[in-house]
Amino acid sequence: MDAIKTEGLTKHYQVGFWRPRPYVALDNLSLSVGPGEVFGFLGPNGAGKTTTLKLLMQLIYPTSGHAEILGSPVGDVAVKQRIGYLPENPYFYDNLTAEELLVYFARMFGCSASEGRTRAARLLDEVGIGAERRFQLRKFSKGMVQRVGIAQALINEPEVVFLDEPMSGLDPLGRREVRELILRLRDRGCTVFFSSHVLSDAEALCSRVAILAKGRLAAIGGLDELTSVGSRGWELVVSGLTGDVLARLKPRLTRATELGDGRFSLELPPSTIPEQLIPDLGGARIVSLNPLRGTLEDVFVEQVRATSAERFTEKVAS
Amino acid sequence: MRTKPVKHSPFLWVALVVLLVSATTMQVALEGKLERPAMKADVHWIQSPGLMRRLAVGFNAVWADIYWIRAVQYYGSTSISKDPNKNFDQLYPLLDITTSLDPHFNIAYRFGSILLSEGYPHGPGKTKEAITLLQKGIREMPDKWQYYHDAGFVNYWWERDSQAAADWFMKASKLPGAPNWLQPLAASVLAEHGERDASRALWIQLRETAEHKWLRDAANRGLMQLDAEAHIELLEPLVQKFFDMNGRFPKGWQELTGGPVKMLRNLPRDPAGYIYELDPVTGSINVAKDSPLFPLRSRDRG
Amino acid sequence: MRSIAIIAGGVFRDSVRDRIGYGLVFFSIFLMAASFLLAQLTAGQDVKIIKDLGLASASAIGLFIAIFFGIGLVTKEVERRSIYSVLSKPVTRTQFVIGKYLGLVLTLLINLSVMVVAFYAVLLYLDLTTLDGAKAAWEAPALDPRMLKAFALIGVELMLITATAIFFSTFSSPFLSVAMTFAVYIIGHFGEDLKNINSIVKSVVLPYITKAVYYVMPNLSALDVKSAVVHGLPVSGTSMMLATASCMLYIATLLVGSIVIFSRRDLK
Numbered sequence: 001m002d003a004i005k006t007e008g009l010t011k012h013y014q015v016g017f018w019r020p021r022p023y024v025a026l027d028n029l030s031l032s033v034g035p036g037e038v039f040g041f042l043g044p045n046g047a048g049k050t051t052t053l054k055l056l057m058q059l060i061y062p063t064s065g066h067a068e069i070l071g072s073p074v075g076d077v078a079v080k081q082r083i084g085y086l087p088e089n090p091y092f093y094d095n096l097t098a099e100e101l102l103v104y105f106a107r108m109f110g111c112s113a114s115e116g117r118t119r120a121a122r123l124l125d126e127v128g129i130g131a132e133r134r135f136q137l138r139k140f141s142k143g144m145v146q147r148v149g150i151a152q153a154l155i156n157e158p159e160v161v162f163l164d165e166p167m168s169g170l171d172p173l174g175r176r177e178v179r180e181l182i183l184r185l186r187d188r189g190c191t192v193f194f195s196s197h198v199l200s201d202a203e204a205l206c207s208r209v210a211i212l213a214k215g216r217l218a219a220i221g222g223l224d225e226l227t228s229v230g231s232r233g234w235e236l237v238v239s240g241l242t243g244d245v246l247a248r249l250k251p252r253l254t255r256a257t258e259l260g261d262g263r264f265s266l267e268l269p270p271s272t273i274p275e276q277l278i279p280d281l282g283g284a285r286i287v288s289l290n291p292l293r294g295t296l297e298d299v300f301v302e303q304v305r306a307t308s309a310e311r312f313t314e315k316v317a318s
Numbered sequence: 319m320r321t322k323p324v325k326h327s328p329f330l331w332v333a334l335v336v337l338l339v340s341a342t343t344m345q346v347a348l349e350g351k352l353e354r355p356a357m358k359a360d361v362h363w364i365q366s367p368g369l370m371r372r373l374a375v376g377f378n379a380v381w382a383d384i385y386w387i388r389a390v391q392y393y394g395s396t397s398i399s400k401d402p403n404k405n406f407d408q409l410y411p412l413l414d415i416t417t418s419l420d421p422h423f424n425i426a427y428r429f430g431s432i433l434l435s436e437g438y439p440h441g442p443g444k445t446k447e448a449i450t451l452l453q454k455g456i457r458e459m460p461d462k463w464q465y466y467h468d469a470g471f472v473n474y475w476w477e478r479d480s481q482a483a484a485d486w487f488m489k490a491s492k493l494p495g496a497p498n499w500l501q502p503l504a505a506s507v508l509a510e511h512g513e514r515d516a517s518r519a520l521w522i523q524l525r526e527t528a529e530h531k532w533l534r535d536a537a538n539r540g541l542m543q544l545d546a547e548a549h550i551e552l553l554e555p556l557v558q559k560f561f562d563m564n565g566r567f568p569k570g571w572q573e574l575t576g577g578p579v580k581m582l583r584n585l586p587r588d589p590a591g592y593i594y595e596l597d598p599v600t601g602s603i604n605v606a607k608d609s610p611l612f613p614l615r616s617r618d619r620g
Numbered sequence: 621m622r623s624i625a626i627i628a629g630g631v632f633r634d635s636v637r638d639r640i641g642y643g644l645v646f647f648s649i650f651l652m653a654a655s656f657l658l659a660q661l662t663a664g665q666d667v668k669i670i671k672d673l674g675l676a677s678a679s680a681i682g683l684f685i686a687i688f689f690g691i692g693l694v695t696k697e698v699e700r701r702s703i704y705s706v707l708s709k710p711v712t713r714t715q716f717v718i719g720k721y722l723g724l725v726l727t728l729l730i731n732l733s734v735m736v737v738a739f740y741a742v743l744l745y746l747d748l749t750t751l752d753g754a755k756a757a758w759e760a761p762a763l764d765p766r767m768l769k770a771f772a773l774i775g776v777e778l779m780l781i782t783a784t785a786i787f788f789s790t791f792s793s794p795f796l797s798v799a800m801t802f803a804v805y806i807i808g809h810f811g812e813d814l815k816n817i818n819s820i821v822k823s824v825v826l827p828y829i830t831k832a833v834y835y836v837m838p839n840l841s842a843l844d845v846k847s848a849v850v851h852g853l854p855v856s857g858t859s860m861m862l863a864t865a866s867c868m869l870y871i872a873t874l875l876v877g878s879i880v881i882f883s884r885r886d887l888k
Contacts, residue, residue: 372810372813375805375806375809375810376679376809376840376841376844376846377676377679377680378847379668379672379675379676379846379847379850380669380672380673380676382672383658383668383669383672383673387658387661387669390661391661420847422847422851422853424759424851530757531754531757
């Protein structure tokens with residue numbers, strides 16, 4: 001059974017007062033996320049990521065299509081016991097302290113007050129909130145609110161966690177901590193569905209990603225899959241390369257960069273097999289040899305541009 | 319490193335104090351010199367009882383209390399005012415609004431009718447309006463014998479209409495809970511020579527049964543006025559005798575307390591302690607204008 | 621049911637920490653004390669004005685809290701999006717609305733109780749410092765327990781206004797919600813005039829419209845027994861119960877309406 005599944009999920013809004021026109025926030029999204037996956041839901045701003053998450057939380061209702069979490073339709077109250085959600089730019093009750101907020105939510109899951117306090121204490125430790133937990137939330141910085149938000153998403157030890165821009169507002173140390181947290185969740189068997197427009201996070205954490213652009217699914221698949229499409233060749237770093245050897249090798253290279261200290265980075269086109277080059281290196285020593293993959297960013301930009309072009313032509317045609 | 323809070327220059331503080339003192343001084347200096355709009359119009363803010371009642375939406379009782387306070391204040395301030403052109407025109411409207419906002423406002427009907435009938439210049443002397451107010455009270459609370467009694471009272475005491483008074487007292491006597499002295503009272507007001515006794519009885523009853531100190535005080539005042547009237551009736555023959563003896567009326571009381579024929583031992587004072595006024599031209603005697611018993615009911619009517 | 625209690629508790633805790641709420645309750649107590657001064661001006665009607673002012677201020681302040689806090693209950697959460705995290709928990713939108721309503725009602729009733737205690741305290745002081753002779757003039761004793769009837773009905777009225785405020789706030793802006801709730805309050809008190817509009821305005825169509833409005837709108841003037849208890853007039857328990865039952869029907873209608881509207885809304 002999939003942890004998360006959507007079929008043809010679509011959301012239109014009516015925009016404009018005098019002559020309302022439909023605005024397509026999400027168009028026919030079909031995807032599935034298996035249990036235990038860390039799934040990255042990527043896209044530029046306005047792509048429909050938050051719309052999707054809200055549809056999954058039943059904060060808004062789809063125009064068509066449907067979605068399931070843990071085998072039951074979204075909105076099922078029993079399933080809500082087993083999931084957690086961090087909204088984008090979260091806002092909680094100002095006059096509660098961090099502890100009180102978590103206990104408040106814990107009780108909604110059926111915990112007693114003392115059980116709630118235990119969990120709250122543990123989670124606040126885990127997200128790095130120390131003595132401030134006794135201050136009212138109105139005094140918290142954005143980063144601290146974000147951490148509390150993550151804590152409240154985990155208060156019920158969920159099986160599936162939905163995180164909308166979890167890194168937003170966090171400093172580099174915070175980001176690192178959240179990354180580690182997500183990996184710990186994965187290790188515990190939790191399914192993590194997080195949306196972001198920061199690709200390096202996805203690259204570091206996800207097993208599978210989907211790229212959304214202008215409400216449409218532009219690409220979906222494992223990281224390796226996506227980025228291997230369009231392998232760009234090899235990078236061979238050598239030291240002790242002499243000038244004439246370099247001159248001889250040049251026609252077979254895409255680029256050669258001097259790294260200083262007699263080191264060179266040689267970029268080989270995909271057509272060249274590195275093993276064939278090595279005998280011709282002369283006395284130079286190999287420092288490293290790496291395949292050059294398209295980064296996720298390249299895929300991202302490419303897909304987004306493609307979708308924009310598609311949509312533009314569609315619009316012109318209509 | 320924390321920065322110190324900004325220090326305002328001492329000049330600002332000085333300026334503040336100077337300005338405040340000047341403003342206050344100017345207010346004091348202008349006291350009484352600035353034009354003030356006439357008091358008349360703003361005595362009550364809304365003129366219509368119906369509108370006021372609708373506007374009050376659930377807070378009628380408090381507004382009634384406010385209007386009652388204004389009515390009492392208005393009566394008091396106008397009563398002591400020395401303005402020769404004063405009138406009590408706003409009194410009835412204020413009382414009307416009060417009783418429209420709170421139709422069960424007992425004291426407003428009873429004391430209001432006393433205030434309205436009180437003779438000018440101490441009060442408005444508006445007996446018709448007093449009766450109208452009481453009739454309004456009767457419509458709202460038809461079983462209150464006190465309102466019939468009060469209406470009879472106004473008729474008897476101020477209007478000198480014994481027949482109407484007796485009718486009111488009889489109606490009152492038939493109501494549940496009415497005291498048993500109402501019927502005899504009706505009888506005595508109709509009796510020829512019982513006038514002053516009946517009046518006295520009325521005031522005494524009012525004083526005994528009145529629920530409020532203010533009504534009791536009004537009753538005491540009425541009794542003192544009756545005493546003053548009786549007193550004057552005793553003084554009049556003396557003045558007449560002086561005229562017969564000297565061909566003219568006395569110039570002052572001293573001529574009666576001093577002189578060859580001592581008719582009076584002391585200067586005659588009314589029950590409130592004020593010397594009666596003697597008019598040397600007409601020989602008529604009345605309470606002094608600044609006596610709290612002024613004015614007595616006109617003794618020329620009826 | 622548990623979720624409702626948790627949300628209601630949250631609202632109550634919110635209100636206890638809210639400085640405006642405190643200010644209002646203290647203001648009403650202040651008014652009651654101040655009424656003592658006013659009493660001197662009333663030519664012997666001191667107990668009446670103290671009672672009138674106490675009842676009126678409890679009603680007015682309760683009304684203010686019911687309308688402004690009532691409208692904020694739902695709109696504030698939606699606007700600030702704190703509702704997102706709540707609805708992702710095992711709480712339905714129905715439970716959310718009802719929990720918010722009950723929380724504010726609880727707050728109002730407790731505030732009202734505080735004001736009742738202050739009210740009787742002031743009257744106790746008056747009772748102790750007034751001579752027996754003057755007391756004979758009072759239409760009803762100072763510490764008249766019948767005034768509790770007026771307070772009880774004020775409580776019912778506040779419950780109704782709160783439900784009205786929530787109802788409007790599920791679908792319109794805060795400003796409009798305040799205006800419409802006030803309008804319901806005012807029309808509710810105009811009842812009699814609506815029924816008898818013929819005597820004021822001559823028209824053929826208008827009486828039908830106003831009569832329809834009269835029957836659809838709750839009759840709030842039936843809940844207003846303040847004047848009667850101050851004058852010591854009888855207030856029948858039966859009529860109190862009937863008026864309350866009628867209000868409960870209205871409250872249920874408004875809450876169900878709120879739930880229906882709120883459940884179908886996209887929370888953008």
